[in-house]
Amino acid sequence: MKKGSLIIVKAEKMINQGLCLGRIEGKIVLIDGCLPGEIVSAKIQKIKKDYIEAKTIEIIEKSTSRINPVCKYFGFCGGCKLQNLNYSEQLKIKKSFVEEAFERTSKIFDINVNNVIGSDDEFFYRNKMEFSFAKRWMFEGISYSVKEKEFALGLHIPKQYEKVIHIDECFLQSNFSNEVRNFVGDFLFQRNASIHSLKNRSGLLKALLIRESKNTSEKLVGLITTRFEENLIVELGNKLNETFPEITTFVNIISNSNISSTIPDKILTIFGKGYIIEKLFDYQFEIYANTFFQTNTKQAEKLFSILLNYLKEKNFSNDFSKGKILVDLYSGVGVIGILLSNYFDKVIAFEDIDESVTAAKRNAEINKVHNISFLQRNLNDGFEISEELANYDLTIIADPPRSGMHEKTIKSILKLRPSTFIYISCNPVTQARDLAYLKEFYRIELVQPIDMFPQTYHIENIAILKISS
Numbered sequence: 001m002k003k004g005s006l007i008i009v010k011a012e013k014m015i016n017q018g019l020c021l022g023r024i025e026g027k028i029v030l031i032d033g034c035l036p037g038e039i040v041s042a043k044i045q046k047i048k049k050d051y052i053e054a055k056t057i058e059i060i061e062k063s064t065s066r067i068n069p070v071c072k073y074f075g076f077c078g079g080c081k082l083q084n085l086n087y088s089e090q091l092k093i094k095k096s097f098v099e100e101a102f103e104r105t106s107k108i109f110d111i112n113v114n115n116v117i118g119s120d121d122e123f124f125y126r127n128k129m130e131f132s133f134a135k136r137w138m139f140e141g142i143s144y145s146v147k148e149k150e151f152a153l154g155l156h157i158p159k160q161y162e163k164v165i166h167i168d169e170c171f172l173q174s175n176f177s178n179e180v181r182n183f184v185g186d187f188l189f190q191r192n193a194s195i196h197s198l199k200n201r202s203g204l205l206k207a208l209l210i211r212e213s214k215n216t217s218e219k220l221v222g223l224i225t226t227r228f229e230e231n232l233i234v235e236l237g238n239k240l241n242e243t244f245p246e247i248t249t250f251v252n253i254i255s256n257s258n259i260s261s262t263i264p265d266k267i268l269t270i271f272g273k274g275y276i277i278e279k280l281f282d283y284q285f286e287i288y289a290n291t292f293f294q295t296n297t298k299q300a301e302k303l304f305s306i307l308l309n310y311l312k313e314k315n316f317s318n319d320f321s322k323g324k325i326l327v328d329l330y331s332g333v334g335v336i337g338i339l340l341s342n343y344f345d346k347v348i349a350f351e352d353i354d355e356s357v358t359a360a361k362r363n364a365e366i367n368k369v370h371n372i373s374f375l376q377r378n379l380n381d382g383f384e385i386s387e388e389l390a391n392y393d394l395t396i397i398a399d400p401p402r403s404g405m406h407e408k409t410i411k412s413i414l415k416l417r418p419s420t421f422i423y424i425s426c427n428p429v430t431q432a433r434d435l436a437y438l439k440e441f442y443r444i445e446l447v448q449p450i451d452m453f454p455q456t457y458h459i460e461n462i463a464i465l466k467i468s469s
């Protein structure tokens with residue numbers, strides 16, 4: 001066996017990243033481009049010490065769960081790897097990702113992972129998309145002008161940072177989003193606006209952000225550039241206002257670092273109020289261009305309902321004499337702490353990004369929630385609460401980014417020994433890794449995956465832990 005040779009292999013199961021696992025001559029093969037149960041002819045791409053990487057060339061025996069993908073960019077674009085698999089099978093596979101993460105990563109074997117709560121919308125479910133500007137990925141058989149080769153607005157191909165597919169439709173956000181992206185792309189192409197790249201350090205355009213509220217009609221468009229080009233931005237603002245009266249705010253996000261990151265240095269509001277309002281249950285939230293909000297609003301409501309129902313069922317009362325404290329870690333714009341605030345005497349929330357902390361305080365104010373404090377803190381340094389509060393009945397909720405929690409954060413949690421610990425995560429592997437530190441002291445009461453990201457291999461998961469008596 002050597003690089004480039006063809007092998008016939010059976011895909012036993014799908015693992016993270018949407019790759020399938022097979023075996024040949026006792027060695028593990030990670031196969032791209034096939035589905036579990038399929039027998040394929042695959043070309044060896046890399047031979048590593050413990051495994052082989054291979055790419056499907058031909059499907060010899062097809063899975064009965066295989067369906068035709070709806071998107072013409074499927075197979076190139078990195079966004080929707082599972083679009084060729086029927087939705088009920090996607091949910092089963094995602095449940096197996098969670099089980100595998102708990103068993104393999106943290107050696108927690110005797111837990112019951114609930115069936116994944118599926119999404120009612122299999123497409124057009126995202127409330128936020130960021131499309132990148134870069135050189136154009138060129139499809140075989142299509143000829144491109146010199147100008148077209150230099151300009152694309154769309155989505156990245158996996159592992160291709162310098163080029164993007166110039167798309168004219170995407171099934172993850174609404175049709176409105178497609179129209180706005182195409183309009184902005186055409187406008188900037190005609191104006192010969194330059195694209196920022198790592199080589200071309202003077203380029204202007206980095207990305208286009210589109211955020212839509214699902215429960216109000218507000219919509220935010222943000223153009224991410226390396227500098228403020230006043231004439232161009234004002235003209236684009238006027239055109240957007242004229243053509244899409246449904247856009248409630250347009251911002252220019254200035255991100256002048258010479259890396260591909262779109263982290264803002266400054267946000268200029270060109271028209272509108274600079275943020276949109278989203279509603280969840282009876283609460284309203286201000287969402288800014290750069291603040292986190294769960295990307296699938298309807299599924300987020302299901303996730304938050306699980307937390308609310310859990311608190312109700314466990315007889316968390318509204319009786320303020322009982323002394324119940326909630327610590328909300330990685331609190332973003334304060335959604336979880338605010339939604340659950342009725343069940344606690346006091347909520348203390350920690351978040352790193354200043355703008356999110358400011359927005360969270362505003363959100364508490366507009367929702368008239370007075371028992372919550374938001375503190376700016378990099379949780380990688382650990383955290384503490386006052387000794388007096390540590391003596392109350394304590395619940396901690398953590399909702400960290402994909403990388404999971406820092407060891408110092410876990411140490412702080414263990415020091416406080418909350419009676420309930422709730423861990424929400426979009427990466428079951430890091431979630432299971434972190435929970436391994438707690439398993440000696442806690443029992444896992446609930447593991448509930450929720451599909452926030454249909455057509456992709458991503459899965460959100462809630463774990464609820466109770467202190468062992």
Ligand SMILES: C[S@@+](CC[C@H](N)C(=O)[O-])C[C@H]1O[C@@H](n2cnc3c(N)ncnc32)[C@H](O)[C@@H]1O
Pocket residue numbers: 292293294329330331332333334335336350351352353356377378379380399400401
């Ligand atoms: C997955 S989001 C959760 C937000 C919030 N719980 C919600 O549901 O809207 C993760 C949040 O953690 C914040 N964050 C990331 N790293 C952090 C750190 N080291 N310390 C504190 N907050 C951090 C991010 O800014 C982001 O707001």
